[in-house]
Amino acid sequence: MGLIIVANRAPFRLTPEGLVPAVGGLATALLPVLERRHGVWVAAGEWREKGQAATPRESQVRLEQVFFPEKEWQGYYGGFSNRVLWPLCHYFLERVELRREFYQDYQRANRRFAERVAEVFREGDTVFVQDYHLLLLPRLLRERIAAKIGFFFHIPWPSSGVFRILPWGRALVEGVLGADLIGFHTPEYVENFLRTAAYYGYQVEGNRVRVGERWVRVEAHPLGIDTGRFGELSQDPHIGLHARALKRLAGAERLILGVDRLDYTKGILERLLAYERLLQSYPQWRGRVAFFQIATPSRTSVHAYRELKRRVDEVVGRIMGSFLREDWVPLRYFYQTYTQEELAAFYRAADVALITPLRDGMNLVAMEYAYTTEDGVLVLSNLAGAAEYLKEALLVNPYDLDGMAQALDRALRMPEGERRERLSALKARIEALNVQGWAERFLASLEEG
Ligand code: ADQ
Numbered sequence: 285m286g287l288i289i290v291a292n293r294a295p296f297r298l299t300p301e302g303l304v305p306a307v308g309g310l311a312t313a314l315l316p317v318l319e320r321r322h323g324v325w326v327a328a329g330e331w332r333e334k335g336q337a338a339t340p341r342e343s344q345v346r347l348e349q350v351f352f353p354e355k356e357w358q359g360y361y362g363g364f365s366n367r368v369l370w371p372l373c374h375y376f377l378e379r380v381e382l383r384r385e386f387y388q389d390y391q392r393a394n395r396r397f398a399e400r401v402a403e404v405f406r407e408g409d410t411v412f413v414q415d416y417h418l419l420l421l422p423r424l425l426r427e428r429i430a431a432k433i434g435f436f437f438h439i440p441w442p443s444s445g446v447f448r449i450l451p452w453g454r455a456l457v458e459g460v461l462g463a464d465l466i467g468f469h470t471p472e473y474v475e476n477f478l479r480t481a482a483y484y485g486y487q488v489e490g491n492r493v494r495v496g497e498r499w500v501r502v503e504a505h506p507l508g509i510d511t512g513r514f515g516e517l518s519q520d521p522h523i524g525l526h527a528r529a530l531k532r533l534a535g536a537e538r539l540i541l542g543v544d545r546l547d548y549t550k551g552i553l554e555r556l557l558a559y560e561r562l563l564q565s566y567p568q569w570r571g572r573v574a575f576f577q578i579a580t581p582s583r584t585s586v587h588a589y590r591e592l593k594r595r596v597d598e599v600v601g602r603i604m605g606s607f608l609r610e611d612w613v614p615l616r617y618f619y620q621t622y623t624q625e626e627l628a629a630f631y632r633a634a635d636v637a638l639i640t641p642l643r644d645g646m647n648l649v650a651m652e653y654a655y656t657t658e659d660g661v662l663v664l665s666n667l668a669g670a671a672e673y674l675k676e677a678l679l680v681n682p683y684d685l686d687g688m689a690q691a692l693d694r695a696l697r698m699p700e701g702e703r704r705e706r707l708s709a710l711k712a713r714i715e716a717l718n719v720q721g722w723a724e725r726f727l728a729s730l731e732e733g
Pocket residue numbers: 308309438439507543544545578579580620621622623624627644645646647648649650652
């Protein structure tokens with residue numbers, strides 16, 4: 285049976301040789317399944333000169349692109365997706381811009397996706413829709429084609445009290461309920477969604493929502509990482525050399541690492557302040573610890589992201605101004621994208637990973653670090669979905685600077701025995717969440733249900 289995946293982004297990168305599969309995240313999770321089923325990936329168009337359909341190199345997958353007029357794209361992507369749904373679902377209510385034109389463009393864009401999928405669809409195909417950009421799509425598809433429709437939401441579904449802030453909340457819930465199966469990372473998001481559906485008057489029984497004659501199932505399907513790949517990276521001797529070079533660069537007994545897209549939900553500012561607090565409150569660490577923060581440029585066309593970059597630059601400058609010595613660099617900030625091999629070297633060099641999003645659907649970096657490090661300590665936000673699964677991490681409240689400084693001190697001093705015990709438990713949990721199984725399990729539940 286055929287498979288159509290619909291996501292805002294395509295899982296490919298453009299190189300001088302043509303399109304090649306991207307590494308990490310959704311691409312790793314979904315491309316292998318799609319290849320096996322000779323499927324189609326429908327995404328917003330990035331490569332106009334390649335036309336609507338393109339067959340990437342080294343792949344059995346066909347890519348279908350959907351193109352938008354510039355204004356509609358701005359309203360749908362820069363507007364409703366990233367200035368309404370993204371901040372709302374991560375509880376940044378003061379950042380939500382409720383503008384009707386944004387929603388109208390979001391409706392138009394979702395319709396445009398629906399038209400393309402309907403053209404591509406062949407009888408018997410299953411359609412698997414991804415994420416918050418496409419909440420209206422399942423219902424639009426149901427009106428057009430007779431397919432099994434799955435939907436996965438990669439970010440937190442907020443409490444129903446928060447979701448109700450959206451004037452278009454009912455229509456969005458109606459839209460996503462066009463699916464047969466709706467997936468989230470954690471049971472908490474499932475619960476929040478069911479309560480939201482009940483608020484809008486739907487009958488809810490167990491984990492099912494009634495829509496006319498149909499029952500829509502809502503399930504937690506936690507996404508993991510490619511443990512095979514990260515297992516290799518953790519053993520690769522070249523990466524070991526690179527890790528040692530990074531450790532030398534740090535020039536300190538202990539290295540702390542942060543890795544994120546530069547996004548206000550990731551808590552980068554608060555984390556820098558917590559590190560500053562550590563240096564203030566635990567002066568014994570001055571000269572003995574270094575912090576590397578890697579931030580990947582992200583959504584640079586959205587104003588809030590440019591503003592965040594400015595503020596992070598400022599705090600980095602301030603910490604350096606207060607603590608830098610001739611013989612010690614307390615902090616290094618890398619604003620760039622790395623390959624997976626390079627990231628793995630950072631993971632292996634770091635004694636502590638400080639992953640403290642203020643809110644996060646799951647957070648795969650936490651898993652990548654814990655799976656790759658040999659004996660490091662994971663300090664993880666209790667507001668990331670991953671905290672539901674990674675119980676042996678040191679869990680912290682990412683808003684509590686003193687609490688984070690204290691946890692950092694504890695992590696830096698943790699005896700080897702405790703470190704290894706926690707880490708082996710974490711690795712076993714991450715093994716069980718292996719990404720390859722994720723798509724299989726979701727699709728099996730969708731197609732059998
Ligand atoms: P993201 O918010 O992007 O994903 P995350 O889950 O941590 O967050 O995934 C980030 C990915 O990007 C990781 O695989 C990481 O290796 C990679 N990455 C980060 N910085 C990088 C850099 N400088 N160079 C190269 N690669 C880098 C959204 C949701 C999450 C959810 C995922 C998957 O916000 O909560 O876990 O989708 O559902």
